[in-house]
Amino acid sequence: MRASLGWDLGGANLKLARAEDGRVVSVAQIPCPPIADPEKFNQALNEALETAPTNGRHAVTMTGELSDVFPSRAAGVAYLTGLMQKTTGADTLFYSLRDGLIGADQVRDAWQTVASANWHASATLAAKQQEDGLFVDVGTTTTDLIPFKDGSANAVGKTDGERMTEGELIYAGVVRTPVMAIAQEAPFMGRLQGIAGERFATMSDVYRLTGELPVDADPYETTDGRGKDLDESATRLARMLGRDADEADFIAWKALAHFLGRRQLDRIEADAKVLIARESLRAEAPVIGAGCGRFVAQHLAKRLDRPYRDFAEIIDCADDAREMAATCAPAVAVALLV
Known part of the structure; x- marks a missing residue:
């Protein structure tokens, strides 16, 4: 069984999707604490890890670098990249709208393509399906x-x-x-x-x-x-x-x-x-x-x-995960793209 976990790190909440053999099996959303400190991301991440199995390949996208807890977007990308690499492993991948999924060592020179790129991951997956x-x-x-x-x-x-x-x-x-x-x-x-x-x-x-x-x-x-x-x-x-x-x-x-x-x-x-x-x-x-x-x-x-199609309709997804899969599209997208 090939498992992958997709993370979408937002300033207000964190989203996590798990896929097994290309099928989305679970999706969760964890609100970030309303505090003016980067530690809010750590707290939300720790909460997610308490309830979610973490074996498998991790892929990350983000918008949280825009949070005003960071002095700049570059500093936000650096913080979130370091946090995920430390927590989910050195082989964690990060979504770049220019290069797709890249390693943490590449993010420093490509941070502008990683910052707030979650929309691109979702649209790329939709384009592959539709x-x-x-x-x-x-x-x-x-x-x-x-x-x-x-x-x-x-x-x-x-x-x-x-x-x-x-x-x-x-x-x-x-x-x-x-x-x-x-x-x-x-x-x-x-x-x-x-x-x-x-x-x-x-x-x-x-x-x-x-x-x-x-x-x-x-x-x-x-x-x-x-x-x-x-x-x-x-x-x-x-x-x-x-x-x-x-x-x-x-x-x-x-x-x-x-x-x-x-x-x-x-x-x-x-x-x-x-x-x-x-x-x-x-x-x-x-x-x-x-x-x-x-x-x-x-x-x-x-x-x-x-015509209208729900995002959950265009992916292979467990029935009980469909509602959250459509709500948390970027996390689902990177889980499937990895």
């Missing part, structure tokens, strides 16, 4: 839009900055993104009004009210430190309008949430159309959805009048 399509990974904080054609990922941008310029990365997701990043005005009670430039509520509150947020998608503390039921989410959303929740009935707050969800989808759709036209993707090329917010990718496919 040939043509648009890979859409909607996570807690970002949305990746990667066209692939003739079996290869066709991203123009290589760094996060370049990808944001090209419309291949939108720095907004379905959980941690502040509502004020999605819209500055909203209709409410028959009038258009401004939205506060404060982090009173996040998109997790929005999608709880629309009923679309998966129950395990938001392990983070709320903006006001209170709970996560519908009334508490409505209270936080009301603050975005400078109001209390009892100023309107619950239906009004749900309507506001649906409006904000549509505004987020509008932006994703606009960038997706540009990328589809740029690559001349055929009409039947599907949207491949991944991430905890892939319900947004499903809505996008309908707007674009394209």
